[in-house]
Amino acid sequence: MYKVEVFVTYKESILDPQGEAIKGAVGRMGYTDIAEIRQGKYFEIVVESDDEAHVAAEIEAISDKLLANVVMESYRYNIQKVEVEA
Amino acid sequence: MYKVEVFVTYKESILDPQGEAIKGAVGRMGYTDIAEIRQGKYFEIVVESDDEAHVAAEIEAISDKLLANVVMESYRYNIQKVEVEA
Numbered sequence: 001m002y003k004v005e006v007f008v009t010y011k012e013s014i015l016d017p018q019g020e021a022i023k024g025a026v027g028r029m030g031y032t033d034i035a036e037i038r039q040g041k042y043f044e045i046v047v048e049s050d051d052e053a054h055v056a057a058e059i060e061a062i063s064d065k066l067l068a069n070v071v072m073e074s075y076r077y078n079i080q081k082v083e084v085e086a
Numbered sequence: 087m088y089k090v091e092v093f094v095t096y097k098e099s100i101l102d103p104q105g106e107a108i109k110g111a112v113g114r115m116g117y118t119d120i121a122e123i124r125q126g127k128y129f130e131i132v133v134e135s136d137d138e139a140h141v142a143a144e145i146e147a148i149s150d151k152l153l154a155n156v157v158m159e160s161y162r163y164n165i166q167k168v169e170v171e172a
Binding site for chain 2: 001007008009019022025026029031033034035036037038039040041042043044045046047048049058061062065066067
């Protein structure tokens with residue numbers, strides 16, 4: 001079994017309105033040393049498979065089709081093997 | 087300067103409707119070995135400070151007040167020192 005974390009963020013060239021709005025709010029709260037805030041989506045996915053290559057291919061297919069808008073967003077992921085109690 | 091990643095997810099006891107909806111869609115796409123999907127928010131924050139303890143305290147204050155709804159959500163973060171080119 002594998003646990004996968006997927007991080008989806010706007011591409012560098014794309015303005016992040018949510019991040020800008022939060023940065024404004026944070027500045028008004030008095031935190032003036034915040035240089036940048038970018039917001040994205042985070043997914044924790046548990047895959048019942050013992051084949052890491054299969055898991056990676058599946059996560060990329062799901063990310064391309066569903067989790068990320070690949071025109072505006074990019075994603076990265078990390079895969080951790082999870083020991084299943086017998 | 088520090089770069090901080092903040093991960094905000096629903097507490098375990100809270101139903102994650104978005105995650106459930108995505109899991110349903112993924113199943114209909116034929117990916118039947120996906121056991122669980124949880125969706126959360128992900129933030130990349132750049133802080134112009136050289137004091138890690140200050141950065142941690144500030145991130146916790148911002149997370150508590152703005153980034154997470156602490157009634158339903160929990161958050162964790164990791165801090166990386168960023169070398170600034172002279």
